[in-house]
Ligand SMILES: NC(=O)C1=CN([C@@H]2O[C@H](COP(=O)(O)OP(=O)(O)OC[C@H]3O[C@@H](n4cnc5c(N)ncnc54)[C@H](OP(=O)(O)O)[C@@H]3O)[C@@H](O)[C@H]2O)C=CC1
């Protein structure tokens with residue numbers, strides 16, 4: 001009898017814990033309305049950005065895409081019109097040029113959902129990488145995102161409707177864990193996490209919600225280019241996470257943005273990675289917070305095993321004694 005009472009009491013523990021989590025989680029859950037709202041997607045002329053533009057247009061948003069090359073912007077616009085019958089706005093600017101970004105934002109009008117998706121990537125060991133390429137990644141991926149947020153924020157804060165709005169950043173799984181060949185790229189993408197976490201504190205009182213998206217290798221024109229000169233070790237380690245199609249990543253990203261998720265993983269490995277690297281990130285989902293707490297030691301062990309295997313790969317590929325002809 002006493003045993004049964006104990007058991008009943010014990011089963012209450014997770015329930016009480018879930019109620020506790022529901023009480024403490026911040027920011028509160030909410031949804032970003034999409035219909036007729038203005039979505040601006042940078043890097044919207046290619047790959048993941050273009051797939052996002054299709055998705056947003058198909059769901060009834062007013063879409064603007066921004067990139068540098070006017071011709072590719074026009075091609076993208078034509079392809080979206082062909083598949084959805086909808087016209088998106090196009091604007092040419094280099095995200096590294098703050099004045100140009102400000103002018104672009106003024107031309108297209110107030111933004112409800114800003115997706116900072118532009119990005120460049122050149123995989124190379126730091127020792128072999130040109131300082132020009134390093135700077136390019138930091139400037140376009142990180143500083144470019146600062147320029148975009150700085151330019152768009154005043155309009156977002158002063159919007160007349162008080163509905164929730166969103167700022168999203170396209171990071172990468174290489175922005176959750178540092179990987180061989182990605183010193184500059186990982187630094188730029190880890191930088192976005194600092195930007196996003198701090199920014200969410202600053203804009204929550206304006207009902208602005210930040211999302212950070214973490215795709216694995218994704219089949220895009222950018223990846224085809226990257227693969228031409230990628231160190232072997234980088235390719236092997238990156239293959240620990242299954243590759244995706246741009247449409248699949250866009251769908252995950254778009255759903256994450258709409259549900260106001262701060263961390264947005266894209267595949268199963270990404271889901272595991274987001275639990276393993278939860279850190280002090282905001283979390284709106286009771287389910288995810290519960291998983292993060294109860295599985296923490298297990299995920300740390302898995303993470304250590306993964307590093308064991310990655311260091312094994314590096315040793316095998318890079319140890320001169322085991323490499324022929326060296
Ligand atoms: N593909 C992948 O494997 C992965 C990609 N990502 C990230 O997703 C994002 C999109 O990648 P993906 O679709 O592959 O990239 P693509 O290379 O296919 O497209 C990049 C887009 O960004 C634009 N862009 C580049 N530089 C600038 C700039 N200075 N100013 C304005 N626009 C610019 C490009 O247009 P233009 O050159 O005309 O300016 C283009 O529209 C990136 O941030 C990338 O880091 C994350 C994980 C994996």
Ligand SMILES: CCCCCCCCCCCCCCCC(=O)[C@@H](N)CO
Nearest residue numbers: 121172173174216217238240241272276
């Ligand atoms: C604890 C559980 C862990 C689960 C496994 C983790 C696997 C991580 C693999 C990281 C792959 C990084 C790819 C970067 C892609 C990218 O951004 C480029 N294509 C663009 O340069």
